[in-house]
Amino acid sequence: MNTPFIRNHQYNLIKKQVGQLQHACNNGADPKVIEAVELSVQSKILDAFPGIHEHQKEVVEKVIHLRKTEDFQHYLQSLEPYLKEFTPVSGKQINKLFPKNKKLKTPDLNGVDYRRMSYLGWVDIATNKLFLVYHLNGQLVGVQGRFTPANKGICFLCNGIGDVALFSAITKSKPANASPDYYKAIGNYLCVNSHLCNQRITDVSTLEKFLSAVLY
Known part of the structure; x- marks a missing residue:
């Protein structure tokens, strides 16, 4: 069962970081530059989840080694079952x-x-x-x-x-x-x-x- 743990602002941060990594890959950046961006992206994403559990960490860390546009899209789609909703109000x-x-x-x-x-x-x-x-x-x-x-x-x-x-x-x-x-x-x-x-x-x-x- 996929227990939701990603709040809206955290998902927005992930999308922003993924966009930066995708931009570096699509623009033919040097592999070392891409690796540096990748490490920065990984760090900023994990910093947004203090006290993250190991399984949750594995979910968000799948951003590592993504290089193609369809891979980035698939990654973001894979996070949707984990989105934690703002508790509904009446x-x-x-x-x-x-x-x-x-x-x-x-x-x-x-x-x-x-x-x-x-x-x-x-x-x-x-x-x-x-x-x-x-x-x-x-x-x-x-x-x-x-x-x-x-x-x-x-x-x-x-x-x-x-x-x-x-x-x-x-x-x-x-x-x-x-x-x-x-x-x-x-x-x-x-x-x-x-x-x-x-x-x-x-x-x-x-x-x-x-x-x-x-x-x-």
Whole structure:
């Protein structure tokens, strides 16, 4: 039985590394250069799986010695049974995360491929707010913030260049002697298209750090 263990961001990282090795092979690089790229790819992939089991290591290490385009494609396809899905959420669960938003418009969850999702994000145009839902430390959490469209830029989550917006969320924590009117907002540029962002994100540590700063 193939037990899923590869999360979306890890799969994206693998695809990115495979692409680099394939590029070196397709462009007729010197065998020693290809070998160096191969070792780098292997190292970066394994670093993305701390505490990996031996069987899991054997699965991802099959990237070694691939040289032809069809071999790379077959390798990526062979990983699909091991993709670990983002634990599905319901509209009811989402509403519980944002109890003050009585007219919250939840996203359409029909047909969502949770295997290709690191976080759930959507924009409510009516309120000009952006919402993020994520499983942090085993708990489902949600953050909302002001959504201000900007020009093309770099997303702080996936580091991709594209259409971004300034996402500003107010933190829940306050200094001990803070006045009743005190608030602190944390802002970052985020992809407008969360689906595209989920296709590119290769590391969730920045996302988890942001959520922790806002929630705790």
